[in-house]
Amino acid sequence: MSSGDAAATIRQSPGGSSSLTLLRQGISEILSRRRLIRYLVQADMKKRGTDTILGNLWWILDPLLQLVVYVIFVSIIAQRPAHDYPLFIFATIVPWKWFSAVITDATTSVVGAERLIRQIAFPKLVLPLSVATAGVVGFLWSLVPLAGLMLLHLDRVSIMLVWFPVIAFVQFVFTVAAAVFVSAANVFFRDLGNALGHVLRLWWFLSPGLYSLDNLESLKYVQDHPIIADVFRLNPFAVLFEAYRAVIYGVPDGPQPSAHPPDLIALGVLLLASVVLLGLCITFFKRVEPEFAKVL
Amino acid sequence: MTSNYAIKAEDLGVRYDLRFNRKTTVRTSVSNFVLRRPPPRFWALRHVTFELSHGESLAVIGPNGAGKSTLLQVLAGIMRPSEGTVDVRGNVSGLLGLGVGFDNELSGVENVLLGGAFLGLDDAQVQQLLPSIVAFADLGDFIDAPLKTYSSGMRARLGFAIATAVDPDILLLDEVLATGDANFRAKSKARVLELVKGAKGVVLVTHDMEWVSEYCNRAMLLEKGRVVLEGNPEEVVQLHMERTAAAAAAAQAEALAKGLDPAALAGARGEGGGRRRR
Numbered sequence: 136m137s138s139g140d141a142a143a144t145i146r147q148s149p150g151g152s153s154s155l156t157l158l159r160q161g162i163s164e165i166l167s168r169r170r171l172i173r174y175l176v177q178a179d180m181k182k183r184g185t186d187t188i189l190g191n192l193w194w195i196l197d198p199l200l201q202l203v204v205y206v207i208f209v210s211i212i213a214q215r216p217a218h219d220y221p222l223f224i225f226a227t228i229v230p231w232k233w234f235s236a237v238i239t240d241a242t243t244s245v246v247g248a249e250r251l252i253r254q255i256a257f258p259k260l261v262l263p264l265s266v267a268t269a270g271v272v273g274f275l276w277s278l279v280p281l282a283g284l285m286l287l288h289l290d291r292v293s294i295m296l297v298w299f300p301v302i303a304f305v306q307f308v309f310t311v312a313a314a315v316f317v318s319a320a321n322v323f324f325r326d327l328g329n330a331l332g333h334v335l336r337l338w339w340f341l342s343p344g345l346y347s348l349d350n351l352e353s354l355k356y357v358q359d360h361p362i363i364a365d366v367f368r369l370n371p372f373a374v375l376f377e378a379y380r381a382v383i384y385g386v387p388d389g390p391q392p393s394a395h396p397p398d399l400i401a402l403g404v405l406l407l408a409s410v411v412l413l414g415l416c417i418t419f420f421k422r423v424e425p426e427f428a429k430v431l
Numbered sequence: 432m433t434s435n436y437a438i439k440a441e442d443l444g445v446r447y448d449l450r451f452n453r454k455t456t457v458r459t460s461v462s463n464f465v466l467r468r469p470p471p472r473f474w475a476l477r478h479v480t481f482e483l484s485h486g487e488s489l490a491v492i493g494p495n496g497a498g499k500s501t502l503l504q505v506l507a508g509i510m511r512p513s514e515g516t517v518d519v520r521g522n523v524s525g526l527l528g529l530g531v532g533f534d535n536e537l538s539g540v541e542n543v544l545l546g547g548a549f550l551g552l553d554d555a556q557v558q559q560l561l562p563s564i565v566a567f568a569d570l571g572d573f574i575d576a577p578l579k580t581y582s583s584g585m586r587a588r589l590g591f592a593i594a595t596a597v598d599p600d601i602l603l604l605d606e607v608l609a610t611g612d613a614n615f616r617a618k619s620k621a622r623v624l625e626l627v628k629g630a631k632g633v634v635l636v637t638h639d640m641e642w643v644s645e646y647c648n649r650a651m652l653l654e655k656g657r658v659v660l661e662g663n664p665e666e667v668v669q670l671h672m673e674r675t676a677a678a679a680a681a682a683q684a685e686a687l688a689k690g691l692d693p694a695a696l697a698g699a700r701g702e703g704g705g706r707r708r709r
Contacts, residue, residue: 168548168551171545171548174545175545178534178541181536251533251549253504253509255509255550256507324457326458428504429445429447
């Protein structure tokens, strides 16, 4: 049911296209269906707004409640949390919520559209893409409580905040790549959804969100085995969290506020890796896309 | 002009690889791999060859699980054939399956806009078509109500209105003419005939034999994914009736032979029609 192209549509049997062709197709599909993505995002917003009593207010309440949980939790377990600890962890809770919400929703994005997929032909890439875009809207909402908390620590606010959109962009590219991958993989392995919740939770605790890499390196065990710290640094969210914290909070655990620029080399490498990953994930998605209608 | 066809299918086949289905888990696929179990396969459609010219309307009939819907899905570009080729010329629009609708939370009008975006129409085009779609669906105040409040007949009306409004070169319809009230059925039949007269191609799946012999100029009988007969609607319908009666008689005889064991009956029926359908 593809309209628009008036020219003859010719399809052939098990058409194995080259990876580059698939990637090009995928990108042009995303660009040509921007309006569809926008509609899907609007529909999603509307649903979230009408299903719950507080509606879109949950975008703001959710990270705040999580902040309260972690502040209580860490204050009890760790005797001496970092200075201005709420801001210290909120700088990472907000971006993490963005990532985990997108990945969780993306997992079911293709599977949830099974009726549509079996009824009309459309580029399925719009499904994870619209989830990722809706995630940006949610992220922007959750910046409201973050800004509120920063107002309480005005001495920590600095010009380094200009790096914030750059860090968020790197995270966005990485998030889209992961969303595209899980949405397609979940079609073939439905137990991915079950595993993902645990993977995300583990990932969060293994990322320097509630602690900094400096905290980690000061542990005696890590000092004896420096390889552990090196492995931790390979985590994309180690790079992202340290960068967010550098520009929002300042020098980790420092009593004197002094924001400093993020590690630009690490961010650049992560951006490059994310772009490559995104290309691979789109190619993978396009390769398995013809099977969706049969499997669903 | 021999090459003036709308659809040309040659030795078309669609194979379902049942290795992956909605119940696949990592555990089962690993155990299948380790045990070298061959992936179960199933041909939903095989050796289907036909040509449809502009201005023809082809009815596809056959028992449940014959591959009728699969054929339409291939023609619509939803599914890629596993073997053979299919060549579809022109804009394809289709209404595959009942209960169409894009988003349950959105209103009828919003669904038209969303549907247009799914079909790849540009915004101006959809805005221009909107009044005629709303008029044709004839849903009154319901057009502004969320889709979840619609009855199945109302959904079919809206879907039919969207699918035919785009003035397609080829229209695919899957058992949608049976829904809606008498009024809407008459209206939709008139619309389909109009498209046929306008030298458009129509392929429809239906169980309404009256409609086949009255309005279609060709028919195709599918059974277990193979074409049994293709040609004059009257002859094809005749053969389908005979074969249905024969199959029913055979099933009854078999049941009697087994002493009317209900389990055996269910087992015999499960052979062909057990596949999940939309």
